[in-house]
Amino acid sequence: MKKIAFFPGDGIGPEISAAARAVLETVAELAAMPMQIEEGLVGGAALDAHDDPLPEASLQLAKTADAVLLGAVGGPQWDARPPAQRPEQGLLRLRKGLDLYANLRPAQIFPQLLAASPLRPELVQDVDILVVRELTGDIYFGQPRGIDVVDGKRRGFNTMVYDEGEIRRIAHIAFRAAQGRRRKVCSVDKANVLETTRLWREVVTEVAREYPDVALEHMYVDNAAMQLIRYPAQFDVLLTGNMFGDILSDEASQLTGSIGMLASASLGEGRGMYEPIHGSAPDIAGQDKANPLATILSVAMMLRHSLQQEEWADRIETAVNQVLDQGYRTADIASPGEAVIGTRSMGEAVVAALRAGAAA
Numbered sequence: 343m344k345k346i347a348f349f350p351g352d353g354i355g356p357e358i359s360a361a362a363r364a365v366l367e368t369v370a371e372l373a374a375m376p377m378q379i380e381e382g383l384v385g386g387a388a389l390d391a392h393d394d395p396l397p398e399a400s401l402q403l404a405k406t407a408d409a410v411l412l413g414a415v416g417g418p419q420w421d422a423r424p425p426a427q428r429p430e431q432g433l434l435r436l437r438k439g440l441d442l443y444a445n446l447r448p449a450q451i452f453p454q455l456l457a458a459s460p461l462r463p464e465l466v467q468d469v470d471i472l473v474v475r476e477l478t479g480d481i482y483f484g485q486p487r488g489i490d491v492v493d494g495k496r497r498g499f500n501t502m503v504y505d506e507g508e509i510r511r512i513a514h515i516a517f518r519a520a521q522g523r524r525r526k527v528c529s530v531d532k533a534n535v536l537e538t539t540r541l542w543r544e545v546v547t548e549v550a551r552e553y554p555d556v557a558l559e560h561m562y563v564d565n566a567a568m569q570l571i572r573y574p575a576q577f578d579v580l581l582t583g584n585m586f587g588d589i590l591s592d593e594a595s596q597l598t599g600s601i602g603m604l605a606s607a608s609l610g611e612g613r614g615m616y617e618p619i620h621g622s623a624p625d626i627a628g629q630d631k632a633n634p635l636a637t638i639l640s641v642a643m644m645l646r647h648s649l650q651q652e653e654w655a656d657r658i659e660t661a662v663n664q665v666l667d668q669g670y671r672t673a674d675i676a677s678p679g680e681a682v683i684g685t686r687s688m689g690e691a692v693v694a695a696l697r698a699g700a701a702a
């Protein structure tokens with residue numbers, strides 16, 4: 343029996359994760375895979391219920407599961423809270439608590455959506471990028487951090503810190519991933535200014551010697567942000583720290599047409615967590631407008647990386663391709679004149695395509 347921890351979260355989280363859960367349940371049924379999905383609270387929903395964005399019961403649920411499926415957390419109603427009492431801290435603590443240091447964010451083009459990208463089709467048609475983002479270190483976790491008062495003025499400070507072990511283990515993930523792809527790693531840093539990333543560059547260069555079949559390039563993050571728009575097809579694996587990867591993967595999502603298309607897997611030595619790269623989108627929450635495909639594609643990543651069900655991962659991706667072929671579009675991926683459907687209908691279309699594929 344596989345146990346899945348299920349955290350819908352906040353904003354559009356419950357809507358997109360309900361669609362993804364239905365896809366997972368359909369796979370479990372069609373593949374006759376015994377599965378138990380247990381729901382827990384994280385983020386703002388957990389703050390409201392327990393005054394803690396990651397109650398101990400939720401962490402234990404995640405730790406005892408074979409895999410975790412998460413929607414998104416956060417929202418304006420919790421923005422005024424002190425840092426430790428924000429929904430986002432629940433997610434960060436979950437990632438840290440499960441030691442999920444490797445965040446894989448594939449940005450691949452669905453040819454049906456070429457017109458949805460703000461870039462010209464000829465610029466994006468050959469794009470296939472895997473962002474490998476370090477997820478449990480960097481300025482998001484470094485100490486000291488805070489806001490204090492110095493000389494009568496408020497001062498905010500954070501600490502960007504990586505030790506060589508943290509850099510080495512994520513670099514290995516990137517090089518191994520590249521070996522199964524086009525054998526190119528572009529490591530992104532700001533080594534011309536920041537010591538942390540100067541060490542990053544040194545350690546990545548050391549690790550690269552163990553992978554002579556993979557070409558390594560270093561790029562400063564400001565240039566990388568520009569190159570992603572100028573000539574995105576040049577990238578294969580983009581290896582980054584936590585903050586640069588957060589920013590560059592949102593940017594890369596636009597190559598595919600929408601942030602609503604980008605799935606992710608967060609991996610460590612144990613179980614994995616699967617979530618879309620986007621947030622809780624409060625501007626469209628509760629309106630049946632959100633694109634559930636990123637979360638559905640995250641279920642495919644779960645089947646591939648945590649449940650050893652490669653064939654069913656492929657089948658979900660095929661089903662997504664089919665619904666796009668059939669012209670189903672949520673608002674974020676619709677071109678002018680195309681009919682728009684809602685979150686629920688998109689999820690149902692994927693389930694129907696999965697069932698049709700299994701019956702064929």
Ligand SMILES: NC(=O)C1=CN([C@@H]2O[C@H](COP(=O)(O)OP(=O)(O)OC[C@H]3O[C@@H](n4cnc5c(N)ncnc54)[C@H](O)[C@@H]3O)[C@@H](O)[C@H]2O)C=CC1
Pocket residue numbers: 358413414415416417418430433601602617618619620621622623624625626631632633634636674
């Ligand atoms: N992993 C997580 O749970 C994350 C949580 N957040 C939190 O989410 C909240 C909102 O943050 P934002 O900066 O607005 O980022 P966001 O990713 O939630 O939204 C950015 C824009 O993309 C759109 N969008 C996002 N997902 C979409 C989808 N599936 N379908 C269609 N459109 C979609 C939104 O409507 C919005 O216009 C904040 O509280 C933030 O801290 C932000 C990023 C990641």
Ligand SMILES: CC(C)CC(=O)C(=O)O
Pocket residue numbers: 430431433434588619620
């Ligand atoms: C803690 C999250 C809000 C950070 C984020 O934006 C992300 O992981 O994509």
Ligand SMILES: [Mg+2]
Pocket residue numbers: 588589592619620
């Ligand atoms: Mg982000």
